Amino acid sequence: xxxxxxxxxxxxxxxxxxxxxxxxxxxxxxxxxxxxxxxxxxxxxxxxxxxxxxxxxxxxxxxxxxxxxxxxxxxxxxxxxxxxxxxxxxxxxxxxxxxxxxxxxxxxxxxxx
Amino acid sequence: xxxxxxxxxxxxxxxxxxxxxxxxxxxxxxxxxxxxxxxxxxxxxxxxxxxxxxxxxxxxxxxxxxxxxxxxxxxxxxxxxxxxxxxxxxxxxxxxxxxxxxxxxxxxxxxxxx
Numbered sequence: 001x002x003x004x005x006x007x008x009x010x011x012x013x014x015x016x017x018x019x020x021x022x023x024x025x026x027x028x029x030x031x032x033x034x035x036x037x038x039x040x041x042x043x044x045x046x047x048x049x050x051x052x053x054x055x056x057x058x059x060x061x062x063x064x065x066x067x068x069x070x071x072x073x074x075x076x077x078x079x080x081x082x083x084x085x086x087x088x089x090x091x092x093x094x095x096x097x098x099x100x101x102x103x104x105x106x107x108x109x110x111x112x113x
Numbered sequence: 114x115x116x117x118x119x120x121x122x123x124x125x126x127x128x129x130x131x132x133x134x135x136x137x138x139x140x141x142x143x144x145x146x147x148x149x150x151x152x153x154x155x156x157x158x159x160x161x162x163x164x165x166x167x168x169x170x171x172x173x174x175x176x177x178x179x180x181x182x183x184x185x186x187x188x189x190x191x192x193x194x195x196x197x198x199x200x201x202x203x204x205x206x207x208x209x210x211x212x213x214x215x216x217x218x219x220x221x222x223x224x225x226x227x
Contacts, residue, residue, distance in 0.1 A: 032213045038154075043117075043203055043218035051213045088154055094213075100146070100169050101216060103156040 002027035002093045004074075006104035013081060014112045021076040021107050023091030033074040034092040034101070035065055044090060050074060061085070083111045116140050119204050119219040126194055127227055134189045134222045136204030143209060144168070145187040146216065147179060150201040162187055191224075199226045 007022040025031055032051050036044040048059025050067045057065045065076045074091060091104040117138045126132050138145060146169075147159040160179045161169035167179070176192040187204060201223050205216040 034215055036215075036218075041221075043220045044156075044205075044216075045218070046215040049213075049215050090156065100158045100161055102158075106154045106156075108154075 001102075002029075002031055002095055003102055004033075004091045004093045004104040006089075006091050006107050008107055009105065010108045010110070012110040012112065015082060016080050019076075019078040019081045019085070019109065019111075021089050021091075021109065023074045023076065023104060025072050025074060025091075025093050027093060027095060029095045032094050033065075033067065034094075035059065035063070035074075035076050036090045036092060036103075037061075038088040038090065038106075040087070047076070047089075081109075081111050083113060085109060086111045115219075117204055117206055117217050117219040119202075119222050121222060122220065123223050123225075125225045125227065128194055128196060130194050131190070131192045132194060132224070133191070134202055134204075134224075136187045136189070136219060138185055138204075138206040138217070140206055140208075140217060142206035142217070143184060144207045145181065145184070146205040146207075147187065147189050148203045148205060148218075150203060150221070152200070156203070160187075160189075194224075194226045196226050199224055 004025045034049045035047040038044045048057050055067045063078045088106045092101045094101040144163045146161045162181045165181045178190045181187045201221045203221050204219040207216045208214045
């Protein structure tokens with residue numbers, strides 16, 4: 001069964017710094033990988049997804065993610081975050097045989113002025 | 114128009130009561146899901162329906178019963194509510210069951226059992 005592990009439950013950066021949120025995955029088949037964002041009191045919103053081919057995936061709001069098969073990671077980055085990017089971020093994995101998506105435990109991002 | 118809508122948004126009820134949460138999607142998706150998010154933000158799948166057929170039924174107490182009258186609706190009924198059922202429940206839908214397609218989530222129902 002596939003799973004993801006998010007490293008670090010809380011990340012704090014300053015505005016203008018680089019955001020790096022880490023996600024390692026485990027899957028016996030080529031995975032589909034996702035990053036979602038959850039703002040307070042809201043549902044999850046898809047930021048970006050990796051399905052195949054491109055190892056650098058661009059998403060909404062200036063977020064990008066790098067897929068590296070040899071190290072089984074799918075890390076999320078953003079240059080120059082704003083305070084409005086403060087939220088909970090979830091990495092998720094699914095494969096084509098399942099009907100469910102498995103989420104990591106989440107990383108809370110704080111952006112300081 | 115909201116893509117995935119859940120009602121109610123907040124639900125406060127006493128232990129032992131029975132309650133329902135409704136979910137509707139207007140995206141034409143075939144698959145719908147219920148997830149439970151606990152106080153530590155951990156998300157756990159509960160049920161998955163594809164075209165009204167139950168696909169996933171995780172280890173969930175049988176006090177929880179999903180019902181899908183058509184592929185645009187997936188409701189969750191909970192009997193004999195317990196304190197531990199307090200959580201945020203999210204409905205979601207996807208275009209095709211399985212991988213490669215992201216899910217569209219509703220805004221959640223915060224259930225508080227007192």
